[in-house]
Amino acid sequence: MDYFLLLPEGCVCDILSFTSPKDVVISSAISRGFNSAAESDVIWVKFLPDDYEDIISRYVSPRIYPSKKELYFSLCDFPVLMDGGKLSFSLDKKTGKKCFMISARELAISWGVDTPWYWEWISHPDSRFSEVAHLKGVSWLDIRGTIGTQILSKRTKYVVYLVFKLAKDHDGLEIANAFVRFVNRVSDKDAEERASVVSLVGKRVRRRKRNVKRPRKRVDGWMEIELGNFINDTGDDGDVEARLMEITRLHGKGGLIVQGIEFRPE
Numbered sequence: 001m002d003y004f005l006l007l008p009e010g011c012v013c014d015i016l017s018f019t020s021p022k023d024v025v026i027s028s029a030i031s032r033g034f035n036s037a038a039e040s041d042v043i044w045v046k047f048l049p050d051d052y053e054d055i056i057s058r059y060v061s062p063r064i065y066p067s068k069k070e071l072y073f074s075l076c077d078f079p080v081l082m083d084g085g086k087l088s089f090s091l092d093k094k095t096g097k098k099c100f101m102i103s104a105r106e107l108a109i110s111w112g113v114d115t116p117w118y119w120e121w122i123s124h125p126d127s128r129f130s131e132v133a134h135l136k137g138v139s140w141l142d143i144r145g146t147i148g149t150q151i152l153s154k155r156t157k158y159v160v161y162l163v164f165k166l167a168k169d170h171d172g173l174e175i176a177n178a179f180v181r182f183v184n185r186v187s188d189k190d191a192e193e194r195a196s197v198v199s200l201v202g203k204r205v206r207r208r209k210r211n212v213k214r215p216r217k218r219v220d221g222w223m224e225i226e227l228g229n230f231i232n233d234t235g236d237d238g239d240v241e242a243r244l245m246e247i248t249r250l251h252g253k254g255g256l257i258v259q260g261i262e263f264r265p266e
Helices: 009-017 021-030 041-047 052-057 068-077 188-193
Strands: 080-082 087-091 098-103 119-122 132-135 141-148 156-171 176-182 196-198 223-232 239-246 254-265
Antiparallel strands (some): 087 098, 141 239
């Protein structure tokens, strides 16, 4: 007998609200007593971020959702643009934690502004943003992305990724350094000393007795390379900066196509 059928729907909603989105879906599949409660806005609004209404108000293209459940899963499966297309927002399906990607246009890219012989800004059919940055050729590669901890999910460990593709004629991207730092607490110099070594082309190499991080392919067809991670405690740590750089080996570098930098819960 399904004893949950005997409970008032409000009681079942209270039970489910203490679980996770994944648990709600599983529970509704194995017990008829959870079915109607699992569709209730009372449940799904608790899995949405506290500031979801403010986020929705900043959408580039406003949308209407029949229910909070549909809103939740839409944000999990289809990232939305906000703040004039400078930022994309989505939710982690299992936890409801917030994910953000900063567009390439909002990154601080050395030689990336008004220097079309170094970097060019182009549209890309696979990008969620209107423009991506295409590296034509530089010797000094330095890309930074900054986000405020107050808009991220609290008490959450975040991993930061550069989201990119490589042109067929890419060159000089075998080795770079990457780090993530709290701007108000860690200096550039200290962060650089602890930087990870990454390879955008995925070669299996070792350097200074440290393993080199390699990229992996995403489900959306782009590549991503981990730049670092951090724990967002209460959202009171100011800005977090992620940086990719190769400024010591001043040889030619080219063929990098940058969509953005993503901050995603681990």
